[in-house]
Amino acid sequence: MESTERQQRILGETDAAAWVESGMTIAVGSPPPMALVRQLIRRGVSDLTVIDSGLSLDLLIAGGCVRKVVSYYAGGGFGVAVAPSFRRAVEQGEIEVWECEEGILATGLQAAAQALPFLPWRGGVGTSLPQVNPDLKLMTDPIGGETLIAVPPVKPDVTLLHAATADPYGNVQHIGGPGWLDLFLHRAADRTIVQVERIIANEDTRANPWATTIPSVDAVVRAPYGAHPYYSRGFYVQDQAHLQAYVSAANASARENRPDDLVHYLATYCRQPATHADYLERVGIKRLLSLYEY
Amino acid sequence: MSQDYTLQELMAVFIARDLRDGEVLRVGVAMPVVEAAVRLAHVMHGPNMELIFLGTRMNVAHLHSLPMPAFGWDRRVVRWAESYSDTGHRFDRVKDWHQHVFFIGGVQVDRFGNSNLIGVGPDYRRLRFRGPGPVGTATLTTHVGRYYIVLNSHTPRTLVERCDYVSAFGWGTGGADARRQLGLPGGGPKYCVTPLCVMDFAEGDKHMRLHALHPGVSQADVQAQTGFDLTTSQPVPTTPQPTPEELHVLRTRVDLAGLLRSTKGE
Numbered sequence: 001m002e003s004t005e006r007q008q009r010i011l012g013e014t015d016a017a018a019w020v021e022s023g024m025t026i027a028v029g030s031p032p033p034m035a036l037v038r039q040l041i042r043r044g045v046s047d048l049t050v051i052d053s054g055l056s057l058d059l060l061i062a063g064g065c066v067r068k069v070v071s072y073y074a075g076g077g078f079g080v081a082v083a084p085s086f087r088r089a090v091e092q093g094e095i096e097v098w099e100c101e102e103g104i105l106a107t108g109l110q111a112a113a114q115a116l117p118f119l120p121w122r123g124g125v126g127t128s129l130p131q132v133n134p135d136l137k138l139m140t141d142p143i144g145g146e147t148l149i150a151v152p153p154v155k156p157d158v159t160l161l162h163a164a165t166a167d168p169y170g171n172v173q174h175i176g177g178p179g180w181l182d183l184f185l186h187r188a189a190d191r192t193i194v195q196v197e198r199i200i201a202n203e204d205t206r207a208n209p210w211a212t213t214i215p216s217v218d219a220v221v222r223a224p225y226g227a228h229p230y231y232s233r234g235f236y237v238q239d240q241a242h243l244q245a246y247v248s249a250a251n252a253s254a255r256e257n258r259p260d261d262l263v264h265y266l267a268t269y270c271r272q273p274a275t276h277a278d279y280l281e282r283v284g285i286k287r288l289l290s291l292y293e294y
Numbered sequence: 295m296s297q298d299y300t301l302q303e304l305m306a307v308f309i310a311r312d313l314r315d316g317e318v319l320r321v322g323v324a325m326p327v328v329e330a331a332v333r334l335a336h337v338m339h340g341p342n343m344e345l346i347f348l349g350t351r352m353n354v355a356h357l358h359s360l361p362m363p364a365f366g367w368d369r370r371v372v373r374w375a376e377s378y379s380d381t382g383h384r385f386d387r388v389k390d391w392h393q394h395v396f397f398i399g400g401v402q403v404d405r406f407g408n409s410n411l412i413g414v415g416p417d418y419r420r421l422r423f424r425g426p427g428p429v430g431t432a433t434l435t436t437h438v439g440r441y442y443i444v445l446n447s448h449t450p451r452t453l454v455e456r457c458d459y460v461s462a463f464g465w466g467t468g469g470a471d472a473r474r475q476l477g478l479p480g481g482g483p484k485y486c487v488t489p490l491c492v493m494d495f496a497e498g499d500k501h502m503r504l505h506a507l508h509p510g511v512s513q514a515d516v517q518a519q520t521g522f523d524l525t526t527s528q529p530v531p532t533t534p535q536p537t538p539e540e541l542h543v544l545r546t547r548v549d550l551a552g553l554l555r556s557t558k559g560e
Contacts, residue, residue: 073429090424103433123433126463126476
């Protein structure tokens, strides 16, 4: 489309989530962009390969979206050592795991970003990782003859992130720095969508360009409280009671064959609310305002 | 003799005494004994220690009460940090990690200190128990100067002859040069600390052996709960008990919430 004006990159969460199609590889940042994650479940996307850890991964599995998991950690919390839906689905053989480790995953994402066929990494030499994940190849370093692991590119079609602010042209600024693997997930991906607490003016970006953590992402979604029930630094802490309720429901479904609470959770918080604002109404303003940081 | 401390406090004090001032201590999630141990060492004798937790690097020895995370992923700890790093930066400068100390758990740990966080069962495609995954343990244990295996249960299912899968290499199938042969620069596991005892690794073949028994625990008790042969020739000492000062500091400056006091020692 010809235009004489610079194109804004603000999208509604439903339009943005529609970028993700069944069968794609997606990556989910930290804190998880839960407004977008819930939209994927609502849309009934399936057969995804998901690069994620923790309970956002678990929710996507519970919501039926996942065929394959690329994860270095799927912990549960609240007395549950392993994310319940992840554990059940893997034990039942319903989903496949691309077994990796934090350093190995970062290396694979870096290889994708740099358009390399592989990058070497030492962590994992001597372990079972190359056996349980045949894509990880033991190699002999051609210079010094050392044994290393060749990690192939890990390349998301779409990366979904949450951040504090962005301007209409996709310049993202974090409060407290980007999470865990966010910059890797962005650099490796074909396209990145970032949901933010606030959209700021381009003048504000230019007033402090050093603060821009990710320039020029493909889409910006305004989602205040969008990481709920997780935290958003500078805005709110994570909602322990809500997360605990989810873990209990997922655990009852996975371990005790009592799926009612999980079915109810998915309906109430993921499938019925048409928009993020509808979700927030269900959580309730008193609960949201109780999650202040200090 | 009646005990006025819990097993978890005993474990934390043992670990704390083994940490030296100036060390960089890298702590993972959901390990309250370790979180308490590094903070206790920090205020007792480690004003130059650096604590790395959830990407935050802190020195908080000057605080009267040291922040403990309230839950596994309590990212509010960043408020005490002097710097924060994402994975890219945390996994940079591994060349310097020989000065760092790490702590690891495991679904299974075998007689040579290899750790398994992947899962249990002969068929990887249909695991009987799916674990949480390796987190960053393969990389950290490859490079750090030394690490501690810390378990909150000691049974024949957790301490096994051979891990079904190895996600962090300790001493492989044994031998003091096992790590050097693979080119792993780190120093390997030093101790395995459990609710029953402390174990170390024999100099020659690096198999796990008894180092100290917690008060009231016999060698036979430990052997009965261990999935491999723990024979040792010498009499095994008792794990040193916490001093009143250590317990006072632990309870009034570190573990104010009583995470380590929730179960009383035997």
